[in-house]
Amino acid sequence: MELGLKGRRALVTGAGKGIGRDTVKALHAAGVQVVSVSRTQSDLDSLVRECPGVEPVCVDLGDWEATERALGNVGPVDLLVNNAAVALLQPFLEITKEAIATSFDVNLRAVIQVSQIVARGMIARGAPGAIVNVSSQASQRAIANHSVYCSTKGAMDMLTKVMALELGPHNIRVNAVNPTVVMTAMGRIYWSDPQKSKTLLDRMPLGRFAEVRDVVDTILFLLSDRSSMTTGSSVFVDGGFLTN
Template sequence: MELGLAGRRALVTGAGKGIGRSTVQALHAAGAQVVAVSRTQADLDSLVRECPGVEPVCVDLGDWEATERALGGVGPVDLLVNNAAVALMQPFLEVTKEACDRSFEVNLRAVIQVSQIVARGLIARGAPGSIVNVSSQASQRALPNHSVYCSTKGALDMLTKMMALELGPHKIRVNAVNPTVVMTPMGRANWSNPPKAKAMLDRIPLGRFAGEFGPEPSGDWLQGSAGGGGVGWGGRQPPHRTWTAPPRRGGARGGRHPFPAERPEQHDHRLHSAGGRRLPGHLSARPTPTPTQ
């Protein structure tokens, strides 16, 4: 399916490795102009060699002032993918101030800052746009040693809803995707221990974690919702079910906010990830517990 990404300008954070790098590759292949943000220059250098024309920006998103300098003049952006994240594993009783500060700076505060920069530019131009926040299954389920990570991703899910509520009237869609374990460098660091991994693999029908992927250009999540109607959506990757906020007639494309003003969190848990079909009431139980990104 053609999404019309050719010529559109996208910004991807955490672009040096894993999901972010694969996202840049997919957007580049679809003809988008991509700004790739990473804190590691070597990763950006190799990415530019793979994807000529990608615009690299090297900055630590945990540094507010440096981020403002690096991205404040980034220019028009049509699509933002907030993917950058850190996962610092500590038992709850051993969580440190440093781990809290770093995790919330990158996983949540940076999303606010970069999204503000992009959204203000879209509003100033009077242009529609899309923001995709890469959350995690860890936002929904408690996992040992993930106290801070789970908390940041839970906060990111709520931030996504709030951004959708406030940016929707400006024709800016905001959605979240919630991957399970993906064997990126971060995933391998946290889930390569066989006993730890087995407990999670036993809950996954395929019996394996996802590998690094390049979302096909036809993947709706690349720009939030290809149809333009869904906003405030959080997609859990197959084989698990999803929750979504059903759009009002007209949706963001028609300039109307997808939620009734008095009911901004209207979700239907009976929507299945495979094509959005409605499940019978007796099958609409809560999703299977799933692991982190």
């Protein structure tokens, strides 16, 4: 399906690895000019070698002032993918102040800040736009040792709805993508143990975890005009996990 994204300019956070990196590669292949944001310079360097023309921005999105300096003058952006996140796993009774602060700074506060920068630019130009927030099935299901992570993703789902409500009159659509476990390089290592993965897979009608491409394809669809009547939605790429 031709998505008609060629010639647009996108910004992708968490672009150095996994879903973010493959999203940048897919957008680049579709003729989109991509601003790629990561806190790891070496990842950006290798991404630029792989996708010449990508605009790298190295910044820790957990730092509000640094993010404002890095992205405040980013220029016109038509498409935004808020993918950057951290997962600091701790049992509930052992959750630390530092884990809460870091998780909410990156997983939620940065989404608000980056989206404000981009949306204000869209509105000033009178241009339509699309924003995709990468959430998780963890926004809807309790997972042991994931109290803070689940909370940030639950908040992101509601943030997505309110953003869609307030930005819709400006012709800016906002949706979330909520994947299950994704077989990134790290995901394959962490979930390669059959005993660990069995409990989760047994609850999934499709009986498999998501590949990165499954998530990227959904992101690109939601960025495109093919989904022009979809906003405020959470699209679950979870193999049916939430059906039971």
